[in-house]
Amino acid sequence: MRGRRAWLTSTALLALAACAGPNPPVPQAGSTPPQAVLPGPYQFLTLAEAAALEAVVDRLIPPDELGPGGREAGCALFIDRQLAGPFGRSESLYLLPPFLDGTPEQGPQSPLTPAVRLRAGLAALETYCRAAFVGRAFAALPPTVQDRLLSEIEDGTLALAGVNARAWFDLVLQMTMEGFFADPIYGGNRQMAGWRLIGFPGARYDYRDWVERHGVAYALPPVGIGGRPGWHDAG
Amino acid sequence: MPAEPLPAADAVIIGFGWSGALIAEALSAAGLGVVVLERGPYRDTASDFPPGFAPDELRYAVRHDLVVPTAQNTITFRNRAGQTALPVRQWGSFLPASGAGGGGVHWNGQTWRFRPSDFVLRSHLLDAHGHGVIPGDVTIQDWGVTYAELEPFYDRFEYLAGISGRAGNLRGRLQQGGNPFEGPRQRDYPTPPMRMTLAPTRFADAARALGYHPFPQPSANLSEPYTNPLGVVIGPCSYCGFCERFGCGNYSKASPQTALMPVLRRRPNFALRTGAEVLEIARAPDGRHARGVRYVDADGVERYQRAELVILAAYTFENVRLLLLSGIGQPYDPRDGSGVVGRNYAYQTTASVQLFFDDTRFNPFIGAGALGMVVDDLNADGRDHARLGFIGGAHLAAMQSGGRPILSRPTRPGTPRWGGAWKHAVARDYLRNASLGASGSSVSHRGAWLDLDPTYRDRHGRRLLRMTFDFHANDLRMIQHATDRLAGIGRAMEPAAMVVNERRGPYSIVPYQSTHNVGGAVMGPDPATSVVNPWLQSWDVANLFVVGASSFPQNPSYNPTGTVGALALRAANAILTRYLPSPGPLVSR
Numbered sequence: 013m014r015g016r017r018a019w020l021t022s023t024a025l026l027a028l029a030a031c032a033g034p035n036p037p038v039p040q041a042g043s044t045p046p047q048a049v050l051p052g053p054y055q056f057l058t059l060a061e062a063a064a065l066e067a068v069v070d071r072l073i074p075p076d077e078l079g080p081g082g083r084e085a086g087c088a089l090f091i092d093r094q095l096a097g098p099f100g101r102s103e104s105l106y107l108l109p110p111f112l113d114g115t116p117e118q119g120p121q122s123p124l125t126p127a128v129r130l131r132a133g134l135a136a137l138e139t140y141c142r143a144a145f146v147g148r149a150f151a152a153l154p155p156t157v158q159d160r161l162l163s164e165i166e167d168g169t170l171a172l173a174g175v176n177a178r179a180w181f182d183l184v185l186q187m188t189m190e191g192f193f194a195d196p197i198y199g200g201n202r203q204m205a206g207w208r209l210i211g212f213p214g215a216r217y218d219y220r221d222w223v224e225r226h227g228v229a230y231a232l233p234p235v236g237i238g239g240r241p242g243w244h245d246a247g
Numbered sequence: 248m249p250a251e252p253l254p255a256a257d258a259v260i261i262g263f264g265w266s267g268a269l270i271a272e273a274l275s276a277a278g279l280g281v282v283v284l285e286r287g288p289y290r291d292t293a294s295d296f297p298p299g300f301a302p303d304e305l306r307y308a309v310r311h312d313l314v315v316p317t318a319q320n321t322i323t324f325r326n327r328a329g330q331t332a333l334p335v336r337q338w339g340s341f342l343p344a345s346g347a348g349g350g351g352v353h354w355n356g357q358t359w360r361f362r363p364s365d366f367v368l369r370s371h372l373l374d375a376h377g378h379g380v381i382p383g384d385v386t387i388q389d390w391g392v393t394y395a396e397l398e399p400f401y402d403r404f405e406y407l408a409g410i411s412g413r414a415g416n417l418r419g420r421l422q423q424g425g426n427p428f429e430g431p432r433q434r435d436y437p438t439p440p441m442r443m444t445l446a447p448t449r450f451a452d453a454a455r456a457l458g459y460h461p462f463p464q465p466s467a468n469l470s471e472p473y474t475n476p477l478g479v480v481i482g483p484c485s486y487c488g489f490c491e492r493f494g495c496g497n498y499s500k501a502s503p504q505t506a507l508m509p510v511l512r513r514r515p516n517f518a519l520r521t522g523a524e525v526l527e528i529a530r531a532p533d534g535r536h537a538r539g540v541r542y543v544d545a546d547g548v549e550r551y552q553r554a555e556l557v558i559l560a561a562y563t564f565e566n567v568r569l570l571l572l573s574g575i576g577q578p579y580d581p582r583d584g585s586g587v588v589g590r591n592y593a594y595q596t597t598a599s600v601q602l603f604f605d606d607t608r609f610n611p612f613i614g615a616g617a618l619g620m621v622v623d624d625l626n627a628d629g630r631d632h633a634r635l636g637f638i639g640g641a642h643l644a645a646m647q648s649g650g651r652p653i654l655s656r657p658t659r660p661g662t663p664r665w666g667g668a669w670k671h672a673v674a675r676d677y678l679r680n681a682s683l684g685a686s687g688s689s690v691s692h693r694g695a696w697l698d699l700d701p702t703y704r705d706r707h708g709r710r711l712l713r714m715t716f717d718f719h720a721n722d723l724r725m726i727q728h729a730t731d732r733l734a735g736i737g738r739a740m741e742p743a744a745m746v747v748n749e750r751r752g753p754y755s756i757v758p759y760q761s762t763h764n765v766g767g768a769v770m771g772p773d774p775a776t777s778v779v780n781p782w783l784q785s786w787d788v789a790n791l792f793v794v795g796a797s798s799f800p801q802n803p804s805y806n807p808t809g810t811v812g813a814l815a816l817r818a819a820n821a822i823l824t825r826y827l828p829s830p831g832p833l834v835s836r
């Protein structure tokens with residue numbers, strides 16, 4: 013027992029010497045704050061792709077008496093910036109082969125990144141529309157026709173050449189909703205249109221005064237990571 | 248190229264989640280030189296999740312910023328033998344952690360003790376119901392530790408973390424308002440329960456009227472400021488609604504950072520190396536003694552850290568994989584049931600009920616990871632369960648963890664996913680919905696195990712872990728029974744519409760269910776059916792301890808971390824009081 017203690021003390025010192033070397037005992041932390049998306053030209057989408065995507069997001073979330081639609085809320089800008097970044101490139105995903113089709117329970121297995129899939133689907137949609145509607149682009153079709161096409165893609169009755177149209181629809185819908193409800197710092201949810209629609213107060217971060225006010229409407233307007241429009245207007 | 252060994256540490260710990268951090272605290276307090284190797288980055292409150300950017304649903308909850316990238320480490324999955332397992336390319340069903348604090352950074356904080364009967368499950372069921380009650384392919388077993396033996400360590404974990412709750416059983420005396428089904432505890436929780444929002448309050452009222460015994464969820468989101476036994480202050484929860492999947496900007500969710508780090512970082516005999524991914528546990532030529540670990544450091548350089556003690560605390564998947572890759576213990580063979588490493592993988596069997604109201608505002612954005620009311624009447628002990636045709640059980644709850652709108656904006660049944668009708672529905676339903684959940688147990692069985700994948704490898708060329716898992720029919724019967732009762736409580740809350748999300752097989756890796764992956768390196772009194780002895784010491788390598796939920800022989804209904812913490816503290820105590828005075832096996836084979 014005594015021998016053991018002596019041994020412990022000496023190796024504890026050794027270990028100490030080892031950590032006093034190049035490594036500090038505890039490393040430094042530091043995550044990067046989010047980079048605000050600034051309005052400006054599309055970075056990933058071409059102008060034609062952007063026109064089609066703006067039309068799509070405006071049908072998925074149409075403007076109406078309740079508030080702005082997906083286009084005005086910046087959903088296409090959000091998608092553009094996401095596709096231009098690490099998400100669009102599947103940067104953090106396991107992408108080693110072999111790529112095999114599995115069961116639905118085994119999850120997505122495509123080697124294609126969201127950027128590639130989104131672009132291919134938009135191209136296939138345009139090809140289809142120009143053939144089916146005498147040269148007209150999706151964006152130039154009446155809203156009722158756009159809705160019908162999107163419904164048919166969603167339920168699998170309309171196939172688009174060379175792409176998995178249903179999976180493409182799911183990707184666009186997912187990203188449109190992300191754009192509508194994510195913090196406005198990412199370029200969507202402009203003027204907090206998504207949060208205002210449903211009554212989500214955003215990044216308030218403290219509801220201690222509200223926990224036990226059961227059933228009472230929350231009184232304060234939404235706020236994002238970067239503040240809220242009113243703050244900046246007020247200068 | 249063999250790396251030059253680094254000077255020996257008394258103990259090297261692989262992984263800095265709750266398991267690794269609790270052991271590091273105990274061993275370094277006793278004067279041992281401790282080196283922790285953690286594959287992810289260092290993280291702390293002010294620098295990594297300050298209130299200025301912590302409440303970011305897209306980054307943390309959707310893009311999984313705190314989770315290990317699958318590019319770095321993933322598993323392969325199939326439902327059953329005979330299928331080809333495929334890699335999980337995008338996390339879904341569970342979210343394994345990476346970085347200092349591990350899952351303790353982004354957990355909910357629902358902090359449970361398991362029931363006394365859970366630790367002696369097999370003998371308890373055989374005593375109560377006789378042999379026929381356990382299906383032939385079910386491999387549940389006793390833990391080799393009793394609730395009474397673990398109680399002091401549960402107490403220690405709860406007091407280090409400051410858990411907010413109300414006792415249901417104080418030294419055998421039932422307490423009003425707590426969980427009447429819990430095992431006896433020596434004293435009350437360190438802090439009182441959280442205050443309740445409307446949905447859990449209504450749930451509890453309805454449950455009480457139906458004869459159940461609701462109580463507040465024991466929570467690591469603290470109800471009030473608290474100073475733990477190490478002198479560290481943890482702040483009060485602000486019910487911000489950005490809790491599970493997020494780091495807490497208020498220092499009010501107990502984590503290795505908030506509860507232990509302020510003390511650890513002042514100890515000269517503690518060192519944490521981040522960006523250090525362990526590849527293998529190295530052994531002496533006789534195979535019975537660990538010499539240290541090989542790892543790749545933050546610069547991509549391979550290193551060899553020598554140590555007198557190796558603590559493997561890298562979560563269920565990497566615990567099992569590192570054992571297999573290092574050739575420690577006999578791998579499980581599902582064909583004849585021989586071997587132990589990878590045997591008895593289990594999960595959690597969950598279901599939910601969604602309620603929609605016309606006029607009642609629930610303000611779902613108010614929330615905390617462990618805010619809610621629970622009913623535990625239908626759990627493991629339930630005397631008629633064997634008669635109903637299953638073993639195990641579930642607890643039912645109304646948790647309000649924060650209605651963040653990208654992932655949580657349910658609409659009434661029949662609502663389309665997009666368009667004007669969707670928009671009207673989401674505007675109506677967002678504030679006026681509440682959700683109830685059932686969290687059920689998971690038996691271990693012959694058809695569920697972990698081994699090395701024959702095909703897929705990580706970026707270092709090492710084989711990935713392969714999971715073969717599906718829900719056992721027993722568990723689907725169990726959760727159906729619980730879901731029916733849950734819907735009964737939901738109906739009693741008189742919603743305008745209700746959706747019952749039943750759990751059906753086959754198990755899918757896609758929708759999130761829980762990060763409660765257990766087993767594969769299970770504990771027990773018998774080396775023929777366990778990887779570690781009841782002190783979490785490897786049966787094969789006496790100076791190796793394997794810590795975490797990998798030691799659970801099957802999964803009770805409750806969230807695991809309370810028990811993970813208690814078992815880690817008990818293992819640390821055994822190292823200090825039993826192993827070091829006379830190094831060697833603490834239980835002879």
Ligand SMILES: Cc1cc2nc3c(=O)[nH]c(=O)nc-3n(C[C@H](O)[C@H](O)[C@H](O)COP(=O)(O)OP(=O)(O)OC[C@H]3O[C@@H](n4cnc5c(N)ncnc54)[C@H](O)[C@@H]3O)c2cc1C
Nearest residue numbers: 262264265266286345349350355356357525565806807808
């Ligand atoms: C969203 C979410 C919510 C949860 N909510 C709850 C809850 O409410 N209640 C509850 O009880 N539990 C909850 N859990 C589970 C809880 O997080 C885990 O039980 C707990 O974190 C396990 O602690 P651990 O230290 O054993 O493992 P981890 O916290 O996973 O830590 C293991 C560490 O080891 C590191 N590591 C892995 N491999 C290596 C390697 N090869 N080399 C070096 N380092 C490595 C990892 O990076 C990680 O940091 C939740 C989990 C998640 C993801």
